[in-house]
Amino acid sequence: MQTHTSPSRGPASPRVTSFYDDASGSLQYLVVDESTKAAALIDVVQDFDPANAHTSHETAQEILEHAARGGLDVKWVLDTHPHADHLMASAWLRDQTGACNGIGAKVRDLAExxxxxxxxxxxxDPGRDFDRLFDDGAEFKLGSLDVRVMLSPGHTPASISYIVGDDAAFVHDTFMHVDVGTSRADFPDGSSSELYDTLQSILTLPDATRLFVGHDYPPVDGREEPGWESSVADQRAHNPHVGGGKSREEYIKLRDERDATLALPDRMLFALQVNLRGGRLPEAEADGHSYFKIPANKM
Structure with missing residues (x-):
């Protein structure tokens, strides 16, 4: 698993290590307050093989071992939204660490x-499977660092971003890496118009704010390594979808036309019924096994 670390820039700045999941193109984050060694895990993947519906937690275990080697105390297990392209490891990580797990409060609407x-x-029942359901503007602590929640709809209506300290924002499926553009907005109750507003809100953060995205799919124009960190200034100037002051109308046309060409992620219909349970599989049936329910001819 490829990893990269962005060091802390000062007392109010977290250290951030990214772990890249090749199977889903997902970026997972270990966020550390250097002064207390308190840590948060963001958008960690539960391994899944769709060919035989097999789940495991090797990736999450590897990230926990990385944290343990650093003497870190995992306080939070956080997700930015109920993911469509991977199963989340939230419930398992909560069981392993005793940490609180959290997601955005509007996940209740998505659950319906x-x-x-x-x-x-x-x-x-998100209230059963998550310890915290964060409203827009909610605040909490990661060690000595302040964390603020920003509602970030568009990709899903329940998406949130985490602003950690004074210079790190975990913006999931809003911006892609600066040389790619933005994320899709065509899932149920997604909206390219709302996503445009979200992108503009993120661009109001200070120019030097580090933006940590949810996905990358290299190679991209010769770039072989995953792109996971940029800045507000980079995105404002160079993002091909919204950089240089592109209008709402231009963005919506571009995004909607692009989304119309995209197939559903191959894990999506498996993932949502797990992620809306906090990463738990459906309840085992009489034979001791869990079963996925997949709608036919409905999407």
Whole structure:
């Protein structure tokens, strides 16, 4: 697993290590307050092989071992939204560490949408499976660092960003790396118009703010390594979708036309029924096994 570390820049700046998941193109983060060694895990993947519906936690275990070698105390297990392209490891990580797990409060609305899609009324209860459901503007501590939650809809209506300290923002599926553009907005209740507003809100952060994205899919124009960190100034100047002051109308046209060409992620219909349970598989049936429910001809 490829890893990269962005060092702390001072007392109010976290150290951030990224772990790249090749199978899903996902970027997972270990965020550290250097003064207390308190740590948060953000968007960690539960391994999944869609060919045989097999799940495991090798990736999450490797990240925990990395944290243990550094003498870190994992206080938070955080997700930015119920992911469509990977299963989350939140429940397992909470069990392993005793840390609080959290996600955005609007996940309740998304749970209702997907309970209908799966025809599983009452199956999802975010208040049961997450310790904290964060409202827009919520604040909490990571050691000595302040963390602020920013509602960031568009990719999903429940997406949030975490602003950690004075110079790090975890912006998930909003911006892609600066040479790629932005994320899709065509999932149920997604909106390219809302995503444009989210992108502009992120661009109001200080220019030097480090932006840590949710995905990358190299190679990109000769770049072989995953791109995971940029800055507000970089994105404002160079992002091909919104950089240079592109208008809302230009962005919506570009995004909607691009999204119309995209297939659903191959893990999506597996992932949502797990992620809306905080990373837990469906309850085991009488034979002791869990079973996925996949809607046919519905998407």
């Amino acid at each position: 949408i997907w309970a209908d899609i799966y025809h599983l009324p009452g199956a999802f």
